[in-house]
Amino acid sequence: MIKIWSMKAKEAAAEKKKPKTSAAQIRVQKDLSELEIPSTIKMDFPDPADILNFRIIITPDEGFYKNGSFTFKFAINQNYPHEPPKVRCVQKIYHPNIDLEGNICLNILREDWKPVLSLHSIMVGLQYLFLEPNADDPLNKEAAEDLRRNRQQFAEHVKKSMEGNTINGILYDRV
Structure with missing residues:
Protein backbone atom coordinates (compact mmCIF):
# COMPACT_ATOMS: atom_id res chain seq x y z
CA MET A 1 0.00 0.00 0.00
CA ILE A 2 2.84 2.39 0.88
CA LYS A 3 4.47 1.59 -2.48
CA ILE A 4 1.29 2.61 -4.34
CA TRP A 5 1.14 5.91 -2.45
CA SER A 6 4.79 6.69 -3.19
CA MET A 7 4.24 5.89 -6.89
CA LYS A 8 1.24 8.25 -6.97
CA ALA A 9 3.30 10.96 -5.27
CA LYS A 10 6.05 10.54 -7.89
CA GLU A 11 3.49 10.75 -10.71
CA ALA A 12 1.99 13.91 -9.20
CA ALA A 13 5.46 15.48 -8.88
CA ALA A 14 6.28 14.59 -12.50
CA GLU A 15 2.99 16.11 -13.64
CA LYS A 16 3.81 19.38 -11.86
CA LYS A 17 7.18 19.58 -13.65
CA LYS A 18 5.55 19.43 -17.08
CA PRO A 19 5.17 22.88 -18.60
CA LYS A 20 1.58 24.06 -18.60
CA THR A 21 0.00 24.79 -21.95
CA SER A 22 -1.06 28.42 -21.98
CA ALA A 23 -4.26 29.77 -23.48
CA ALA A 24 -2.14 31.50 -26.13
CA GLN A 25 -0.51 28.20 -27.12
CA ILE A 26 -3.89 26.47 -27.34
CA ARG A 27 -5.24 29.24 -29.57
CA VAL A 28 -2.12 29.23 -31.78
CA GLN A 29 -2.42 25.43 -32.15
CA LYS A 30 -6.05 25.91 -33.22
CA ASP A 31 -5.11 28.69 -35.68
CA LEU A 32 -2.31 26.59 -37.17
CA SER A 33 -4.50 23.50 -37.52
CA GLU A 34 -7.11 25.51 -39.44
CA LEU A 35 -4.62 27.27 -41.74
CA GLU A 36 -5.15 26.99 -45.45
CA ILE A 37 -2.29 28.96 -46.87
CA PRO A 38 -1.57 29.45 -50.57
CA THR A 59 6.85 34.88 -52.43
CA PRO A 60 4.42 37.02 -54.44
CA ASP A 61 3.50 35.63 -57.86
CA GLU A 62 2.16 38.93 -59.21
CA GLY A 63 2.42 42.69 -58.72
CA PHE A 64 5.41 44.96 -58.09
CA TYR A 65 7.11 42.41 -55.81
CA LYS A 66 6.68 39.36 -58.05
CA LYS A 86 4.36 41.23 -33.06
CA VAL A 87 5.30 40.85 -36.72
CA ARG A 88 8.40 42.27 -38.39
CA CYS A 89 9.87 42.04 -41.85
CA GLY A 102 10.86 46.04 -40.62
CA ASN A 103 7.84 47.58 -38.87
CA ILE A 104 4.61 46.94 -40.73
CA CYS A 105 1.67 49.26 -41.21
CA LEU A 106 -1.23 46.84 -41.27
CA ASN A 107 -4.34 47.94 -39.39
CA ILE A 108 -5.15 44.47 -38.01
CA LEU A 109 -1.74 44.40 -36.30
CA ARG A 110 -2.65 47.60 -34.46
CA GLU A 111 -5.92 49.40 -33.79
CA ASP A 112 -8.22 47.04 -35.73
CA TRP A 113 -7.08 43.85 -34.01
CA LYS A 114 -9.88 41.75 -32.54
CA PRO A 115 -9.59 38.38 -30.78
CA VAL A 116 -11.76 36.78 -33.48
CA LEU A 117 -9.00 37.43 -36.03
CA SER A 118 -6.48 34.65 -36.56
CA LEU A 119 -2.98 34.05 -37.89
CA HIS A 120 -4.60 33.39 -41.27
CA SER A 121 -6.01 36.94 -41.28
CA ILE A 122 -2.54 38.38 -40.70
CA MET A 123 -0.94 36.24 -43.42
CA VAL A 124 -3.59 37.26 -45.94
CA GLY A 125 -3.12 40.91 -44.92
CA LEU A 126 0.65 40.70 -45.39
CA GLN A 127 0.27 39.04 -48.76
CA TYR A 128 -2.19 41.73 -49.82
CA LEU A 129 0.37 44.45 -48.98
CA PHE A 130 2.58 43.00 -51.72
CA LEU A 131 -0.26 42.85 -54.23
CA GLU A 132 -1.60 46.34 -53.45
CA PRO A 133 0.80 48.61 -51.54
CA ASN A 134 -1.15 51.37 -49.78
CA ALA A 135 0.33 54.84 -50.30
CA ASP A 136 -2.41 56.41 -48.13
CA ASP A 137 -1.19 54.82 -44.86
CA PRO A 138 2.61 54.81 -45.18
CA LEU A 139 5.46 53.97 -42.86
CA ASN A 140 7.99 54.62 -45.62
CA LYS A 141 6.83 58.06 -46.76
CA GLU A 142 9.42 58.25 -49.55
CA ALA A 143 8.19 55.00 -51.16
CA ALA A 144 4.56 56.11 -50.70
CA GLU A 145 5.20 59.45 -52.39
CA ASP A 146 7.02 57.65 -55.20
CA LEU A 147 4.00 55.34 -55.69
CA ARG A 148 1.56 58.27 -55.67
CA ARG A 149 3.57 60.45 -58.08
CA ASN A 150 4.89 57.97 -60.61
CA ARG A 151 3.92 54.28 -60.59
CA GLN A 152 6.47 53.48 -63.29
CA GLN A 153 9.33 54.98 -61.29
CA PHE A 154 8.05 53.21 -58.17
CA ALA A 155 8.10 49.90 -60.07
CA GLU A 156 11.69 50.56 -61.17
CA HIS A 157 12.75 51.40 -57.61
CA VAL A 158 11.10 48.23 -56.30
CA LYS A 159 12.90 46.14 -58.92
CA LYS A 160 16.26 47.77 -58.17
CA SER A 161 15.79 47.40 -54.42
CA MET A 162 14.84 43.72 -54.74
CA GLU A 163 18.13 43.17 -56.60
CA GLY A 164 20.00 44.53 -53.56
CA ASN A 165 20.80 47.96 -54.98
CA THR A 166 20.90 51.40 -53.40
CA ILE A 167 18.04 53.87 -53.80
CA ASN A 168 18.46 57.45 -52.56
CA GLY A 169 21.49 56.43 -50.48
CA ILE A 170 19.84 53.40 -48.82
CA LEU A 171 21.14 49.91 -49.54
CA TYR A 172 18.33 47.34 -49.69
CA ASP A 173 18.51 43.60 -49.15
CA ARG A 174 18.52 41.30 -52.15
CA VAL A 175 15.26 39.40 -52.01
Whole structure:
Protein backbone atom coordinates (compact mmCIF):
# COMPACT_ATOMS: atom_id res chain seq x y z
CA MET A 1 0.00 0.00 0.00
CA ILE A 2 2.84 2.39 0.88
CA LYS A 3 4.47 1.59 -2.48
CA ILE A 4 1.29 2.61 -4.34
CA TRP A 5 1.14 5.91 -2.45
CA SER A 6 4.79 6.69 -3.19
CA MET A 7 4.24 5.89 -6.89
CA LYS A 8 1.24 8.25 -6.97
CA ALA A 9 3.30 10.96 -5.27
CA LYS A 10 6.05 10.54 -7.89
CA GLU A 11 3.49 10.75 -10.71
CA ALA A 12 1.99 13.91 -9.20
CA ALA A 13 5.46 15.48 -8.88
CA ALA A 14 6.28 14.59 -12.50
CA GLU A 15 2.99 16.11 -13.64
CA LYS A 16 3.81 19.38 -11.86
CA LYS A 17 7.18 19.58 -13.65
CA LYS A 18 5.55 19.43 -17.08
CA PRO A 19 5.17 22.88 -18.60
CA LYS A 20 1.58 24.06 -18.60
CA THR A 21 0.00 24.79 -21.95
CA SER A 22 -1.06 28.42 -21.98
CA ALA A 23 -4.26 29.77 -23.48
CA ALA A 24 -2.14 31.50 -26.13
CA GLN A 25 -0.51 28.20 -27.12
CA ILE A 26 -3.89 26.47 -27.34
CA ARG A 27 -5.24 29.24 -29.57
CA VAL A 28 -2.12 29.23 -31.78
CA GLN A 29 -2.42 25.43 -32.15
CA LYS A 30 -6.05 25.91 -33.22
CA ASP A 31 -5.11 28.69 -35.68
CA LEU A 32 -2.31 26.59 -37.17
CA SER A 33 -4.50 23.50 -37.52
CA GLU A 34 -7.11 25.51 -39.44
CA LEU A 35 -4.62 27.27 -41.74
CA GLU A 36 -5.15 26.99 -45.45
CA ILE A 37 -2.29 28.96 -46.87
CA PRO A 38 -1.57 29.45 -50.57
CA SER A 39 1.59 28.18 -52.24
CA THR A 40 3.00 31.72 -52.09
CA ILE A 41 3.35 31.47 -48.28
CA LYS A 42 5.64 29.05 -46.46
CA MET A 43 5.97 28.60 -42.70
CA ASP A 44 9.20 27.97 -40.80
CA PHE A 45 9.51 26.96 -37.14
CA PRO A 46 13.18 27.39 -36.07
CA ASP A 47 12.31 25.64 -32.77
CA PRO A 48 9.49 23.15 -33.40
CA ALA A 49 8.76 23.09 -29.66
CA ASP A 50 8.07 26.85 -29.67
CA ILE A 51 4.95 27.54 -31.70
CA LEU A 52 4.72 31.11 -30.42
CA ASN A 53 7.78 32.21 -32.43
CA PHE A 54 8.00 31.38 -36.11
CA ARG A 55 8.58 32.85 -39.54
CA ILE A 56 6.65 32.97 -42.76
CA ILE A 57 8.11 33.51 -46.19
CA ILE A 58 5.93 35.26 -48.76
CA THR A 59 6.85 34.88 -52.43
CA PRO A 60 4.42 37.02 -54.44
CA ASP A 61 3.50 35.63 -57.86
CA GLU A 62 2.16 38.93 -59.21
CA GLY A 63 2.42 42.69 -58.72
CA PHE A 64 5.41 44.96 -58.09
CA TYR A 65 7.11 42.41 -55.81
CA LYS A 66 6.68 39.36 -58.05
CA ASN A 67 9.39 36.69 -57.54
CA GLY A 68 10.76 38.32 -54.39
CA SER A 69 11.02 36.34 -51.17
CA PHE A 70 10.11 38.20 -47.97
CA THR A 71 10.51 36.79 -44.47
CA PHE A 72 8.39 37.88 -41.52
CA LYS A 73 9.06 37.00 -37.88
CA PHE A 74 6.05 36.35 -35.67
CA ALA A 75 6.36 36.70 -31.89
CA ILE A 76 3.16 35.83 -30.05
CA ASN A 77 2.87 36.80 -26.41
CA GLN A 78 0.83 35.13 -23.69
CA ASN A 79 -2.08 37.60 -24.16
CA TYR A 80 -2.87 36.27 -27.65
CA PRO A 81 -5.59 36.42 -29.00
CA HIS A 82 -6.45 39.50 -26.92
CA GLU A 83 -3.34 41.21 -28.29
CA PRO A 84 -2.02 40.84 -31.84
CA PRO A 85 1.28 39.10 -32.53
CA LYS A 86 4.36 41.23 -33.06
CA VAL A 87 5.30 40.85 -36.72
CA ARG A 88 8.40 42.27 -38.39
CA CYS A 89 9.87 42.04 -41.85
CA VAL A 90 13.38 40.58 -41.67
CA GLN A 91 14.75 42.20 -44.85
CA LYS A 92 15.17 45.88 -45.60
CA ILE A 93 12.75 46.46 -48.47
CA TYR A 94 11.38 49.41 -50.45
CA HIS A 95 7.69 49.37 -49.56
CA PRO A 96 5.27 52.14 -48.54
CA ASN A 97 3.82 50.09 -45.67
CA ILE A 98 7.05 48.59 -44.30
CA ASP A 99 9.74 50.83 -42.84
CA LEU A 100 13.49 50.25 -42.97
CA GLU A 101 13.46 48.59 -39.51
CA GLY A 102 10.86 46.04 -40.62
CA ASN A 103 7.84 47.58 -38.87
CA ILE A 104 4.61 46.94 -40.73
CA CYS A 105 1.67 49.26 -41.21
CA LEU A 106 -1.23 46.84 -41.27
CA ASN A 107 -4.34 47.94 -39.39
CA ILE A 108 -5.15 44.47 -38.01
CA LEU A 109 -1.74 44.40 -36.30
CA ARG A 110 -2.65 47.60 -34.46
CA GLU A 111 -5.92 49.40 -33.79
CA ASP A 112 -8.22 47.04 -35.73
CA TRP A 113 -7.08 43.85 -34.01
CA LYS A 114 -9.88 41.75 -32.54
CA PRO A 115 -9.59 38.38 -30.78
CA VAL A 116 -11.76 36.78 -33.48
CA LEU A 117 -9.00 37.43 -36.03
CA SER A 118 -6.48 34.65 -36.56
CA LEU A 119 -2.98 34.05 -37.89
CA HIS A 120 -4.60 33.39 -41.27
CA SER A 121 -6.01 36.94 -41.28
CA ILE A 122 -2.54 38.38 -40.70
CA MET A 123 -0.94 36.24 -43.42
CA VAL A 124 -3.59 37.26 -45.94
CA GLY A 125 -3.12 40.91 -44.92
CA LEU A 126 0.65 40.70 -45.39
CA GLN A 127 0.27 39.04 -48.76
CA TYR A 128 -2.19 41.73 -49.82
CA LEU A 129 0.37 44.45 -48.98
CA PHE A 130 2.58 43.00 -51.72
CA LEU A 131 -0.26 42.85 -54.23
CA GLU A 132 -1.60 46.34 -53.45
CA PRO A 133 0.80 48.61 -51.54
CA ASN A 134 -1.15 51.37 -49.78
CA ALA A 135 0.33 54.84 -50.30
CA ASP A 136 -2.41 56.41 -48.13
CA ASP A 137 -1.19 54.82 -44.86
CA PRO A 138 2.61 54.81 -45.18
CA LEU A 139 5.46 53.97 -42.86
CA ASN A 140 7.99 54.62 -45.62
CA LYS A 141 6.83 58.06 -46.76
CA GLU A 142 9.42 58.25 -49.55
CA ALA A 143 8.19 55.00 -51.16
CA ALA A 144 4.56 56.11 -50.70
CA GLU A 145 5.20 59.45 -52.39
CA ASP A 146 7.02 57.65 -55.20
CA LEU A 147 4.00 55.34 -55.69
CA ARG A 148 1.56 58.27 -55.67
CA ARG A 149 3.57 60.45 -58.08
CA ASN A 150 4.89 57.97 -60.61
CA ARG A 151 3.92 54.28 -60.59
CA GLN A 152 6.47 53.48 -63.29
CA GLN A 153 9.33 54.98 -61.29
CA PHE A 154 8.05 53.21 -58.17
CA ALA A 155 8.10 49.90 -60.07
CA GLU A 156 11.69 50.56 -61.17
CA HIS A 157 12.75 51.40 -57.61
CA VAL A 158 11.10 48.23 -56.30
CA LYS A 159 12.90 46.14 -58.92
CA LYS A 160 16.26 47.77 -58.17
CA SER A 161 15.79 47.40 -54.42
CA MET A 162 14.84 43.72 -54.74
CA GLU A 163 18.13 43.17 -56.60
CA GLY A 164 20.00 44.53 -53.56
CA ASN A 165 20.80 47.96 -54.98
CA THR A 166 20.90 51.40 -53.40
CA ILE A 167 18.04 53.87 -53.80
CA ASN A 168 18.46 57.45 -52.56
CA GLY A 169 21.49 56.43 -50.48
CA ILE A 170 19.84 53.40 -48.82
CA LEU A 171 21.14 49.91 -49.54
CA TYR A 172 18.33 47.34 -49.69
CA ASP A 173 18.51 43.60 -49.15
CA ARG A 174 18.52 41.30 -52.15
CA VAL A 175 15.26 39.40 -52.01
